[in-house]
Amino acid sequence: MTDDIWGVAQNRLKTQVGQNNYVTWIEPLRFRDLQDGILTFDVQSQFMGNWVERYFGDAILREVAAMGEAVDRLSFVVNRSPRPPKSAPATAQEPVPARPAARSRMGQENGLPLEPLYTFDTFVVGKSNELAHAAARRVADSDEVSFNPLFLYGGVGLGKTHLMHAIGWELRNRRPDAKIVYVSAEDFMYRFVRALREKDMMGFKEMFRSIDVLMVDDVKFIAGKDATQEEFFHTFNSLVEQKKQIILSSDAAPGEIDGLEKRIVSRLNSGLVIDIHPTSYELRLGILQRKVEVFGDRWPGARIGDGVLEFLAHKISSNVRELEGALTKLFAHSSFLDREVDLELAQECLRDMLKTVDRRTTIDEIQRKTADHYGIKLADLIGPRRNRVYARPRQVAMYLAKEMTDRSLPEIARKFGGRDHTTIMYGIRQIEKLSATDSALSEDLDLLRKALRWS
Ligand code: ADP
Ligand code: MG
Numbered sequence: 206m207t208d209d210i211w212g213v214a215q216n217r218l219k220t221q222v223g224q225n226n227y228v229t230w231i232e233p234l235r236f237r238d239l240q241d242g243i244l245t246f247d248v249q250s251q252f253m254g255n256w257v258e259r260y261f262g263d264a265i266l267r268e269v270a271a272m273g274e275a276v277d278r279l280s281f282v283v284n285r286s287p288r289p290p291k292s293a294p295a296t297a298q299e300p301v302p303a304r305p306a307a308r309s310r311m312g313q314e315n316g317l318p319l320e321p322l323y324t325f326d327t328f329v330v331g332k333s334n335e336l337a338h339a340a341a342r343r344v345a346d347s348d349e350v351s352f353n354p355l356f357l358y359g360g361v362g363l364g365k366t367h368l369m370h371a372i373g374w375e376l377r378n379r380r381p382d383a384k385i386v387y388v389s390a391e392d393f394m395y396r397f398v399r400a401l402r403e404k405d406m407m408g409f410k411e412m413f414r415s416i417d418v419l420m421v422d423d424v425k426f427i428a429g430k431d432a433t434q435e436e437f438f439h440t441f442n443s444l445v446e447q448k449k450q451i452i453l454s455s456d457a458a459p460g461e462i463d464g465l466e467k468r469i470v471s472r473l474n475s476g477l478v479i480d481i482h483p484t485s486y487e488l489r490l491g492i493l494q495r496k497v498e499v500f501g502d503r504w505p506g507a508r509i510g511d512g513v514l515e516f517l518a519h520k521i522s523s524n525v526r527e528l529e530g531a532l533t534k535l536f537a538h539s540s541f542l543d544r545e546v547d548l549e550l551a552q553e554c555l556r557d558m559l560k561t562v563d564r565r566t567t568i569d570e571i572q573r574k575t576a577d578h579y580g581i582k583l584a585d586l587i588g589p590r591r592n593r594v595y596a597r598p599r600q601v602a603m604y605l606a607k608e609m610t611d612r613s614l615p616e617i618a619r620k621f622g623g624r625d626h627t628t629i630m631y632g633i634r635q636i637e638k639l640s641a642t643d644s645a646l647s648e649d650l651d652l653l654r655k656a657l658r659w660s
Contacts, residue, residue, distance in 0.1 A: 211236040214268040242277040247284040254281030316386035323370035331488030341368045345375035352477035354451035359481030362524035365454040383417040390426040420452045429464030489518035504536040508545040568620040575602040600632035
């Protein structure tokens with residue numbers, strides 16, 4: 206893709222998001238590149254990138270895809286002195302909840318800013334994240350380094366970044382003189398590349414090696430980039446030797462990150478590695494209730510009716526970020542229309558979002574992809590044939606249907622030709638058992654999970 210194509214897409218976005226949003230959020234995005242389906246922009250702050258991703262991400266992906274580009278996600282590189290925009294937005298506004306200027310003096314001058322709302326206070330603890338939360342608290346509350354690094358991993362939107370920022374805020378309050386730096390791995394890489402280009406490796410090294418606590422978010426971005434990995438490794442070792450705390454996050458366990466060097470993996474594993482599990486319904490509801498308390502007063506007059514939060518917690522189960530996006534949308538609706546959001550209005554407002562959620566989790570799609578994967582006909586996957594060639598893929602599909610959708614066993618059973626739900630249970634158990642020892646099978650499962658998640 207080129208700058209020009211982005212220019213056209215930008216124009217089309219203007220009509221969708223409205224003039225104000227356009228000037229504030231879309232116009233300042235500087236196209237960097239599109240590679241392997243990842244569309245990257247330069248932005249002035251992490252906050253801006255997050256905001257754009259959250260509220261305009263889908264629209265951007267849709268428009269760029271409509272221009273014939275293969276794109277499946279966005280990424281943002283923070284660059285505080287981006288190239289001048291083609292038509293300088295004279296009215297360029299600070300993002301709405303503006304960051305107080307004082308924050309740039311809070312010892313973060315060399316890292317990325319922390320999001321004010323990502324604190325321990327706003328983090329809701331449940332079974333799925335209690336270990337991660339406890340470890341984060343330990344790091345934030347003690348000056349001794351008892352494990353190094355702390356490595357948090359888990360799926361998208363489960364609170365890794367939130368916890369890291371919470372640690373950052375806490376430490377900055379408790380140890381105002383310490384140099385506490387939070388960066389994304391992308392940002393780390395970007396600085397490294399820039400230092401190389403500007404022949405300022407000394408500055409780069411000094412900056413990173415003089416840190417007291419280093420947090421690097423989404424480390425998988427470093428994987429496969431050899432020179433950056435090398436430098437990361439040195440930085441890492443030098444900080445560990447000086448007994449400085451390091452906290453890292455990723456969407457996968459160290460050993461599961463493709464392209465990450467073995468020695469780095471083993472270094473990472475020598476610390477405390479903790480995963481955050483998918484949320485339960487109760488936790489999602491708890492998070493929503495907390496968000497209403499925290500955000501509610503940003504939306505004058507907004508009223509959310511009975512049962513609406515429960516509805517959201519039930520429907521949007523994959524990712525807390527989406528859950529929040531949905532809540533914000535409802536707040537906005539209610540506030541702008543000065544009308545209470547009841548269940549009906551909620552369904553109406555979120556129709557598009559729920560459609561994609563539903564689509565992502567359909568059993569139909571799981572069945573189709575599984576049949577494809579094993580090279581059998583869909584009818585045979587669902588039908589009665591008992592031959593192992595069909596029965597095993599069928600059980601795989603049952604297993605994935607249980608894992609990846611919120612459907613109950615009877616609902617799944619209905620989708621598999623009206624079998625008894627005990628048959629489904631048996632199938633799921635079978636796969637559970639077999640996949641523990643059969644690596645080809647567990648590889649199949651992984652491939653299918655990936656294929657389904659990205660579709
Ligand atoms: P990740 O970095 O794991 O992809 P984030 O930390 O960015 O996820 O979380 C996504 C959104 O969900 C954030 O706005 C965050 O505040 C919210 N969130 C996730 N988990 C929790 C939680 N347990 N309590 C409160 N908010 C949460
Ligand atoms: Mg994150």
